[in-house]
Amino acid sequence: MALHATTAAAISPANAPAVFERDLEVLSNEPVNGEYMRLVLRAPAALLQQCRAGQFFHLLCPVVGGERPYLRRPMSIYGFYPEREELHFLYKVTGEGTRALFHLGPDDRLNVLGPLGQGFSIEDDWNHLVLVARGVGLATLAPLALEAKRLGRKLTAICSARSPDVLMSIDYFRDLGADIVTVTDAENTAGVDNLERIIEELIADKGVDAFYTCGSNRLLRLLQNLGERHDIPGEIALEQQMACGLGMCHCCVRPFRKDGRQVNLRVCREGPVFDMQEAMPW
Amino acid sequence: MALHATTAAAISPANAPAVFERDLEVLSNEPVNGEYMRLVLRAPAALLQQCRAGQFFHLLCPVVGGERPYLRRPMSIYGFYPEREELHFLYKVTGEGTRALFHLGPDDRLNVLGPLGQGFSIEDDWNHLVLVARGVGLATLAPLALEAKRLGRKLTAICSARSPDVLMSIDYFRDLGADIVTVTDAENTAGVDNLERIIEELIADKGVDAFYTCGSNRLLRLLQNLGERHDIPGEIALEQQMACGLGMCHCCVRPFRKDGRQVNLRVCREGPVFDMQEAMPW
Amino acid sequence: MVDLSVDIGSLRLKNPIMPASGTFSEDLADVFDLDTLGAHVTKTITRGWRDGNPTPRVCEVSGSMLNSIGIPSKGVGAFIEKTIPFYRAYKAPLVVSISGNTADEFAALCSEVTVEGVDAIEVNISCPNIEEDGKAFAIRPSSTYDVMCKLRRATHLPLWAKLTPNTGETPEVARAAEEGGADALVVANTLLAMAIDVRTRRPKLGNLMGGLSGPSLKPIALRMAYQCAKAANIPVIGCGGISNAEDVLEFLIAGASAVQVGTATFINPTIMPSIIADLQARLESEGIASVRDLVGTVIDGEQNEGVVFMETAP
Amino acid sequence: MVDLSVDIGSLRLKNPIMPASGTFSEDLADVFDLDTLGAHVTKTITRGWRDGNPTPRVCEVSGSMLNSIGIPSKGVGAFIEKTIPFYRAYKAPLVVSISGNTADEFAALCSEVTVEGVDAIEVNISCPNIEEDGKAFAIRPSSTYDVMCKLRRATHLPLWAKLTPNTGETPEVARAAEEGGADALVVANTLLAMAIDVRTRRPKLGNLMGGLSGPSLKPIALRMAYQCAKAANIPVIGCGGISNAEDVLEFLIAGASAVQVGTATFINPTIMPSIIADLQARLESEGIASVRDLVGTVIDGEQNEGVVFMETAP
Numbered sequence A, B: 001m002a003l004h005a006t007t008a009a010a011i012s013p014a015n016a017p018a019v020f021e022r023d024l025e026v027l028s029n030e031p032v033n034g035e036y037m038r039l040v041l042r043a044p045a046a047l048l049q050q051c052r053a054g055q056f057f058h059l060l061c062p063v064v065g066g067e068r069p070y071l072r073r074p075m076s077i078y079g080f081y082p083e084r085e086e087l088h089f090l091y092k093v094t095g096e097g098t099r100a101l102f103h104l105g106p107d108d109r110l111n112v113l114g115p116l117g118q119g120f121s122i123e124d125d126w127n128h129l130v131l132v133a134r135g136v137g138l139a140t141l142a143p144l145a146l147e148a149k150r151l152g153r154k155l156t157a158i159c160s161a162r163s164p165d166v167l168m169s170i171d172y173f174r175d176l177g178a179d180i181v182t183v184t185d186a187e188n189t190a191g192v193d194n195l196e197r198i199i200e201e202l203i204a205d206k207g208v209d210a211f212y213t214c215g216s217n218r219l220l221r222l223l224q225n226l227g228e229r230h231d232i233p234g235e236i237a238l239e240q241q242m243a244c245g246l247g248m249c250h251c252c253v254r255p256f257r258k259d260g261r262q263v264n265l266r267v268c269r270e271g272p273v274f275d276m277q278e279a280m281p282w
Numbered sequence C, D: 001m002v003d004l005s006v007d008i009g010s011l012r013l014k015n016p017i018m019p020a021s022g023t024f025s026e027d028l029a030d031v032f033d034l035d036t037l038g039a040h041v042t043k044t045i046t047r048g049w050r051d052g053n054p055t056p057r058v059c060e061v062s063g064s065m066l067n068s069i070g071i072p073s074k075g076v077g078a079f080i081e082k083t084i085p086f087y088r089a090y091k092a093p094l095v096v097s098i099s100g101n102t103a104d105e106f107a108a109l110c111s112e113v114t115v116e117g118v119d120a121i122e123v124n125i126s127c128p129n130i131e132e133d134g135k136a137f138a139i140r141p142s143s144t145y146d147v148m149c150k151l152r153r154a155t156h157l158p159l160w161a162k163l164t165p166n167t168g169e170t171p172e173v174a175r176a177a178e179e180g181g182a183d184a185l186v187v188a189n190t191l192l193a194m195a196i197d198v199r200t201r202r203p204k205l206g207n208l209m210g211g212l213s214g215p216s217l218k219p220i221a222l223r224m225a226y227q228c229a230k231a232a233n234i235p236v237i238g239c240g241g242i243s244n245a246e247d248v249l250e251f252l253i254a255g256a257s258a259v260q261v262g263t264a265t266f267i268n269p270t271i272m273p274s275i276i277a278d279l280q281a282r283l284e285s286e287g288i289a290s291v292r293d294l295v296g297t298v299i300d301g302e303q304n305e306g307v308v309f310m311e312t313a314p
Ligand SMILES: Cc1cc2nc3c(=O)[nH]c(=O)nc-3n(C[C@H](O)[C@H](O)[C@H](O)COP(=O)(O)OP(=O)(O)OC[C@H]3O[C@@H](n4cnc5c(N)ncnc54)[C@H](O)[C@@H]3O)c2cc1C
Pocket: A056, A069, A071, A072, A073, A074, A075, A076, A077, A089, A090, A091, A092, A093, A094, A095, A096, A097, A098, A099, A136, A139, A140, A238, A239, A240, A241, A242, A267, A272, C060
């Protein structure tokens, strides 16, 4: 931590950074259901005002409880509330870094770097937004509802999960006035065919101006097809192993189709949100 | 810690170890004066019964508070009380490992390896023992008083320090019925000449059967001279960087005079207590 | 007031801290003022376009990392058009890192990047020489000497030779680079390593093997910096695992005139300005007037390198 | 019941875990029953008496260590008289590690330790060859081949060649060792490194430089074990930074038939029996019948070694 002490001094005010590297105070870190944790940090309003839905922070997970993560871990912004000075993350405990995060509690501090990357875009004439999310993908898509509400757009959230009891963020979406459709494996409603039927109905009934999704190959293919069929644009948030998170190391690339060619783009810099039609199933 | 789980099973009872590798519970870890800490661990009586004054334990200092010690750290036994199931260490916070120790508190556990090395010997006909100790050397020499008391020998402890307020273990020695002589730099009594005078008087008045000291070149030379002059045997506890602590790696050697030749002996195995006349000032 | 400036041959740097190639780009300007740095060192480029290696391109190994990025490159044209102009806005010298698969291609690129705005060329001779069984130029003294001679003829700019730790002949390679015309040695690049995911039984890197960087590399790079400073008469720039001002001091004392910071920037993107501030504070508090007073001050009792190496081998 | 036994040439070990030379001795019998181990490997000895290096002989570097012990040795006489008989009480095979400053001295020692009670000879060819500029035999394929031929003629016992990481030619050295007559390869010894105390400006080791061992070495040793298993047709014994059962699996999957545990024993002296128990439990829970079923199962898509190395160089 001593290493960070001089940082502020070294950055001249004339070149104020667009990206913050900061120790933030942990306000809470609590389970959302059996698999996910919500981490709430206190953050300065100036930082939160720069955040956009779909962007992420690069977290310096602590060395604690036998865990010794080294690289930072990327985490989508789950919520940002300049008025309450709160920055939220929703994470799944999977390996060393997230296990270390799990140990954080009030009074601890966490070093974050961000906001990073390109967030979702909501064009001026996009009035009905549809997001399709599953699992931890909700963390990434949830703040889109926040943004839609701020911009006065209509949002339908199709939330998918293994079973009704692990469906997350329903209240989050409801509070923001979104329409909610839930589908689960347990009820046999989460299949691609049923999703296609549901979305076709949405398009027919209310019209859809844009799709948003993240992470799943199955959903990507479905929405790419629907988008092409009905000429509806869309965006997808993607993941890749990261080191710098800033665009310097070129480790986080993924292939995209652009102007008939296949090009590598950096998830941390050109992404994590990409044009849905340019994304390539993997 | 999971790594240690299977250890007990792997050691067949037929080959019961002489050396224990164990997680022990911390009972307390408190400052003795501005510079030293006393660490008290709960230890099984079977382990404590194997301990001898002058032996040491090899401590696996925790990774905590930004400290990441890797190798174990050797620490003399400061006290061992089978009846109370307590093992005591007295340490000075100097670097990464001891800074990590400093973080320990009740309910924490510390992995220890020991007892290790050769302790002090008290021959049957040694009735008046004289120890000369300074600073953290007291940690090593203190349990000699314990042993002397158990064996019913007379002990004079000459305790040296910078100033009277950092004199340590006086009560420890007093409780064990030792005679105490204190000398300090502040009072100008800790010089070699004064020590020589004090010890010469002790020899003249009461007779001295053995000297014990540790760590200081100045004291070693003085006691070697006095020992030679009056044909009084002595022992010295020495320090050296260690890796294994068990005699395997040969990193902890020091030179000694033995039968007219200079030989390297391992502090962890042939020591840390050595014949005073064989030791070489460094 | 402490003087942090150092000279690398004819080039004066206002402080000895610069980024390591491949761990720095224009993007870092989002985080702090890049003119804080002693110099700017760009990611290695090749003449033509290259895609780079399959993903995953990084993984973590105890307290350090492996990478196999594979030098994706937009080619020299795009570099001259877009990258070099970006750095015009800064006063810090611009060091351009290049590499090539053959000595001739390498030399051609070297002359192509000898343009206005470039202050020195770092030649990444840790890259493979396809004319010689695919081993990096800097693994052997002979191939090091040959490529350096060609590169020397290709430019009038200062040439910094970046050495590889994948060799048993560091002092010999250092001398060969100097004899071939290097103006400075950058010591060192990453060390070839590997990690396997035991659940999937797949290598953790898409490319099977990759280069180790970060704290694990430090004692190896420090040894090399020391060996190079003893073996050669040109400045040495230390690189490998440097993460704080203390590490910088260690390299300076060992004989390096400046250092590059790589992986540490991934962990803490403001680490370079922090190190510069810490270094200044540290020298001030110890009453050291100039960072140059530290260079090569290791108390090594003039030990004979050959003997030391012999006795060191376990 | 899981079968942990492995074959190293003609030698069957009841499990693949053995100590690394120099990190083990009779003294460990104070801590656990040494017959738990797959084999016993003694500290390298030389023919004559040697004092070893000045102290300090060890120091810590981030999460790992450096040593320069310098092979103190009582000589072969004392070894045969005292050390070999100690191990008679155990069933585990005894592997004796030897080294020499010239190939002939080395070979002479090799035949001297070819005695009753010794099951294999580990030849520490990572030690310097004073006839060839003091570089370790195993830095170059040619000196590796020459010394192995002489050693081969000196004994009928299995010969394990212990390789050094201080080379850019691991696959070539592995092949040279095999051609010279090695029955197995031990991969690898420590990597030459250095650390300086910035306060005193003295090297942290009395001998200036020393060998890096422990977790930092693991990804390097793993890469070498993989390269050797691909390059040679004799069993590979992995060594470097192994501290738990997962690390063992990583080496086995990479192609090692057995492993040696070194520095980890200093941190946790009961680590070898723990690893054996964990390995057994792990294989049982995954339904793997024999540890041999894991060896070399890395899914590497038959990548061409040359290409991989090229693309890996940064
Ligand atoms: C832009 C972005 C946003 C993300 N948002 C979220 C989120 O909001 N909530 C959430 O739970 N997870 C999110 N992830 C995934 C999250 O980064 C990983 O789950 C996390 O890094 C795993 O770290 P670990 O140490 O626990 O796991 P380990 O498997 O031990 O990680 C080992 C290494 O692999 C990397 N890694 C592992 N999984 C992923 C992954 N899926 N994507 C990228 N790198 C990975 C880690 O960063 C680490 O370097 C996001 C990933 C990206 C790229």
